[in-house]
Amino acid sequence: MKxxxxxxxxxxxxxxxxxxxxxxxxxxxxxxxxxxxxxxxxINRRTGMRWxxxxxxxxxxxxxxxYAPISRIAPTVISPRFLSEDERVHIADALHAGTSLRQIAAxxxxxxxxxxxxxxxxxxxxxxxxxxxxxxxxADAARKRPRQSKIATSTPLRDAIQKMLKEQWSPRQISYQLxxxxxxQPAMNVVHESIYQALYSPQNHxxxxxxxRHLRTGxxxxxxxxxxxxxxxxxxxxxxxxxxxxxDDRIIPGHWEGDLVCGAFNRSAIAxxxxxxxxxxxxxxxxxxxxxxxxxxxxxxxxSALPAHLRKTLTWDQGSEMAEYRQFQEETTIPVYFCDAHxxxxxxxxxxxxxxxxQYFPKGTNLNLHSPERLAEVAAKINARPRESRNWEPSQTHxxxxxxxxxx
Numbered sequence: 475m476k477x478x479x480x481x482x483x484x485x486x487x488x489x490x491x492x493x494x495x496x497x498x499x500x501x502x503x504x505x506x507x508x509x510x511x512x513x514x515x516x517i518n519r520r521t522g523m524r525w526x527x528x529x530x531x532x533x534x535x536x537x538x539x540x541y542a543p544i545s546r547i548a549p550t551v552i553s554p555r556f557l558s559e560d561e562r563v564h565i566a567d568a569l570h571a572g573t574s575l576r577q578i579a580a581x582x583x584x585x586x587x588x589x590x591x592x593x594x595x596x597x598x599x600x601x602x603x604x605x606x607x608x609x610x611x612x613a614d615a616a617r618k619r620p621r622q623s624k625i626a627t628s629t630p631l632r633d634a635i636q637k638m639l640k641e642q643w644s645p646r647q648i649s650y651q652l653x654x655x656x657x658x659q660p661a662m663n664v665v666h667e668s669i670y671q672a673l674y675s676p677q678n679h680x681x682x683x684x685x686x687r688h689l690r691t692g693x694x695x696x697x698x699x700x701x702x703x704x705x706x707x708x709x710x711x712x713x714x715x716x717x718x719x720x721x722d723d724r725i726i727p728g729h730w731e732g733d734l735v736c737g738a739f740n741r742s743a744i745a746x747x748x749x750x751x752x753x754x755x756x757x758x759x760x761x762x763x764x765x766x767x768x769x770x771x772x773x774x775x776x777x778s779a780l781p782a783h784l785r786k787t788l789t790w791d792q793g794s795e796m797a798e799y800r801q802f803q804e805e806t807t808i809p810v811y812f813c814d815a816h817x818x819x820x821x822x823x824x825x826x827x828x829x830x831x832x833q834y835f836p837k838g839t840n841l842n843l844h845s846p847e848r849l850a851e852v853a854a855k856i857n858a859r860p861r862e863s864r865n866w867e868p869s870q871t872h873x874x875x876x877x878x879x880x881x882x
Contacts, residue, residue, distance in 0.1 A: 494517060495525055497515060498517075498522060502526060502544050525544050527543050528543035528544075556613070556617070557588070557592055557613070561582055562596075565578055565582075565592065565609075568581070569593070575589045575590055575593070596608070596612045597609075622680075623668065623679040624664055624668065625672045625679055625680035625681060628662070631652075631661065631662050634655070635652075638651060639685050639688040640688055641855075642690075642830075645667075645689075647859060647860055648666070649663075649665055649666040649669065650862065651860065652664065669681075673685055673689070674695055688833075690832065690833050691829070692832075711796075711799050711810065711811075711812045712811050713811065713814060714813060717789065724750050727750075727751040727783070728749070730750065730785070731747070731748050731788075731823050731824035732745065732746065732773065732788055732791075732824060733746055733793070734793065737837075737839055742764070742840050742841035743764035743795075743841060744831075744849065745757070745758035745760060745769060746828055747776065747777070747824075748827045749784070749869075749873060750823055751872070752872035752876055753864055754857055754870065754872070755853050755856050755857055756853060757849035757852060769795040769798075774802055774806045777808060778805075785808050787809050787810075788808050788811070789811050790810060790811070790812055790821075792812050792813060835852075856869075857873070
């Protein structure tokens with residue numbers, strides 16, 4: 475006889491996650507990332523990705539069911555100066571009741587001409603009367619007013635932008651230079667965001683996606699904002715709290731920021747030095763090594779060649795390559811200060827310039843292959859660019875003026 479107590483009751487399976495999917499869609503429209511939304515709702519990240527991008531599920535008898543992707547785009551917020559759908563419903567009801575256009579306008583607090591245009595333009599062509607749902611559809615379509623971008627329709631403007639991109643100029647620098655080269659010509663002037671859109675959405679805005687390789691990052695698309703991963707401190711010395719207060723104002727020259735730009739597997743490196751007042755860059759060849767002794771010797775030699783009034787302090791990251799900073803100070807008479815742990819923004823000029831350098835020396839490459847002459851050539855190119863932070867004056871011009879000063 476079969477033991478019914480051991481018989482497993484057939485389960486009905488997991489309940490549909492309809493409510494969770496609706497909440498996930500709401501978080502997506504708010505711009506929250508997939509990972510954060512999945513943590514909040516306690517679902518697997520792969521589930522969230524399937525919901526976000528859509529999926530096809532195979533069922534019995536070979537049938538397939540396709541689930542549409544969830545849009546991350548939040549619904550458009552319409553300005554109050556435009557008629558809303560509720561107002562259009564009120565207009566339709568009032569017209570049906572025989573209310574005049576002026577009375578409708580007074581009730582809605584609108585101009586009579588606004589109501590008149592609305593009724594005339596958005597009537598349903600087949601019904602020959604004003605239908606609010608159809609009127610809302612017509613208004614939404616008219617509001618888009620699609621048009622081609624200025625870059626897509628102007629060959630001279632597109633050629634000028636491409637020429638400067640090939641020189642590794644940033645979109646912001648290009649936007650400024652266009653205003654200098656073509657004053658009083660609005661057709662030849664664009665803001666930097668228009669250039670970014672032309673690069674990342676070439677099908678609508680004119681440039682080719684291949685031109686993105688000339689950007690500092692070389693990315694072919696935008697990246698979402700995300701938190702950085704904290705790095706572990708390897709070494710520390712005198713901190714910024716001990717540095718002279720005059721360094722913060724960027725008025726008195728001679729204060730430098732330094733760091734290493736490393737190659738593949740950290741087996742090669744270039745030392746970078748940036749003067750805080752002018753933004754002037756020096757690239758130091760390390761002859762295939764980046765240990766503490768080599769960095770001390772090479773960086774010390776480069777800075778010792780500067781005039782005395784242009785070598786006051788050096789601020790460095792908490793890296794072990796500057797472990798011999800005491801000997802460096804004795805040899806060069808330049809005091810060295812270190813950033814706080816996990817605070818690279820305290821050397822903001824150097825961090826930004828290192829990003830510019832990556833256009834010429836990409837991550838994952840062997841930096842030992844580049845000669846001192848190549849480093850000097852790259853430094854000269856970067857120093858010749860107009861800098862927005864210096865009122866569009868090139869760093870080289872500013873630094874040459876500082877060198878002529880006997881002292882500060």
